[in-house]
Amino acid sequence: HLTYCCWFHSDDSGGVIESDGYSSGVAPPPPPPAPVTPDGNWLKVWKGAWNGMARTDPKAMWLYQGWAIRGWNNPQGAARIKALYEAVPHGQWIPLDMDINGIWRYFGNYSFFDAPFIWTSLHNMGGNDGMKGDMRLLQKIPSDALAAQSSIAGVGATPEGIDQNPAYYEYLMDSAWHGKTAQDLGAWFKAYPTRRYGAESQKAVQAWEILQYNIYQSQAGGWHDNTGIEVPLGVNGPPSGVVMNLKNVSTAWSLLVEALQEKELPVSHTLNYDIANIGRECLAQIISTLEINLTTAANAKNMDDIKTFSTELMEAYDDVDTFVATESGFLLGPWIRDAVAWMNASDAPKEFYSWQARSQVSTWWPITGKQQADPTTYNNLPFLDDYANKHWNGLIKHFYAERVQRYINQLMVDIPKNMPINKTNLTKAVVEAELAFTLNNISMTYPEDTQGDIIELSQKLLQKYSKYFQ
Numbered sequence: 001h002l003t004y005c006c007w008f009h010s011d012d013s014g015g016v017i018e019s020d021g022y023s024s025g026v027a028p029p030p031p032p033p034a035p036v037t038p039d040g041n042w043l044k045v046w047k048g049a050w051n052g053m054a055r056t057d058p059k060a061m062w063l064y065q066g067w068a069i070r071g072w073n074n075p076q077g078a079a080r081i082k083a084l085y086e087a088v089p090h091g092q093w094i095p096l097d098m099d100i101n102g103i104w105r106y107f108g109n110y111s112f113f114d115a116p117f118i119w120t121s122l123h124n125m126g127g128n129d130g131m132k133g134d135m136r137l138l139q140k141i142p143s144d145a146l147a148a149q150s151s152i153a154g155v156g157a158t159p160e161g162i163d164q165n166p167a168y169y170e171y172l173m174d175s176a177w178h179g180k181t182a183q184d185l186g187a188w189f190k191a192y193p194t195r196r197y198g199a200e201s202q203k204a205v206q207a208w209e210i211l212q213y214n215i216y217q218s219q220a221g222g223w224h225d226n227t228g229i230e231v232p233l234g235v236n237g238p239p240s241g242v243v244m245n246l247k248n249v250s251t252a253w254s255l256l257v258e259a260l261q262e263k264e265l266p267v268s269h270t271l272n273y274d275i276a277n278i279g280r281e282c283l284a285q286i287i288s289t290l291e292i293n294l295t296t297a298a299n300a301k302n303m304d305d306i307k308t309f310s311t312e313l314m315e316a317y318d319d320v321d322t323f324v325a326t327e328s329g330f331l332l333g334p335w336i337r338d339a340v341a342w343m344n345a346s347d348a349p350k351e352f353y354s355w356q357a358r359s360q361v362s363t364w365w366p367i368t369g370k371q372q373a374d375p376t377t378y379n380n381l382p383f384l385d386d387y388a389n390k391h392w393n394g395l396i397k398h399f400y401a402e403r404v405q406r407y408i409n410q411l412m413v414d415i416p417k418n419m420p421i422n423k424t425n426l427t428k429a430v431v432e433a434e435l436a437f438t439l440n441n442i443s444m445t446y447p448e449d450t451q452g453d454i455i456e457l458s459q460k461l462l463q464k465y466s467k468y469f470q
Helices: 040-056 075-087 103-109 143-147 166-177 185-196 202-214 246-262 271-297 303-324 332-340 350-360 393-417 423-440 454-464
Strands: 007-008 017-018 062-065 094-099 116-122 152-157
Touching: 007 094, 040 062, 040 075, 075 094, 075 103, 103 202, 116 185, 143 166, 152 166, 166 185, 185 202, 185 271, 202 246, 246 454, 271 303, 271 393, 271 454, 303 393, 303 454, 393 423
Parallel strands: 062 094, 094 116, 116 152
Antiparallel strands: 007 017
């Protein structure tokens, strides 16, 4: 029943709290009085779920995804959580606290009514690639919970994709060994490059100090990336703008390139990834600026500027697609190859697995051939379009850039006629571009090995886009 599942829960005060924690804006009532009486209706639901587990294994441990109870900081929420606690033998219900600020703090540090819990950081949704994460918040884990003598049993991470921001996750996992004493971020970042690259480098230390203050001690980014790369212009967007100091972050990029070129650091996968990742982030932020420039010109119906910014924008898409091909962690080819490897003749053909792999990192919503023939398919973008967006070679050029090209094409039709952009035609064209990637061009292959010289390309792009780094 939807009332009791993870999709959304009524908060009994006129608002709705979704499982992803976004609220309708209704202010929660004050904390409940003690003792808390379990909600009888919810107790039946929780007991039913537990009895199903216990029939198979009486010693089962229910590791509960606490995302669904974020925002239950009210009397009704307390009664429901108490019902869940009482439905399961003590010690066999282990909630994952998926709020970096701590669900365990609700109701005056109620600590899940003394159930052992694991405090985690949900730092990323959809496995997006953006550099982000305020690591100052990680300094509270687990020290605050231990100091409060809570029932914390462990720490961890609960991202929807962990293949990004390795510094963030290393620091978080390190925290388990530091107990009540939070790690000093300055000292941690100073030592990090030597651990990561296997050699000492002053340039690398300087680079990571810059990243510490400009990315990992800031509110840049969010659960999902918010750069222009993945924005279907005209249908959505444009992006809000650049969310970090590009002059500083590009300096970190340049310093790591110099450390590699001057052999201060040996060639390593970790160094190659970091150079590619920082450069990718800089270029992604530049695309945000270019898209704002283009949409501003479109609103002003200035054809000269539209042509100028369109050319610059599409060139930037080509540049970032080419650049990330220097790093194996940003290749679409292996993703599709590995999916197709699951093919079983008695199950589904390789085209099925390729279609699924392409859809997961693009539309998220696999559209079938039957739906493709339905005209209503083209009225709106898929419901969770771009949810799991990635800044990968091949995906950037053949999915994201193709959608933006449809916006430019529509501008060239409508603006000379002094007409507003035809959003119906544009949406249809964008969906067609998406289906070309997921369905029509299913046989297209993408590089499975890295291409290009990362030092040479970095230096070229740092120079080419230097005006954005001033």
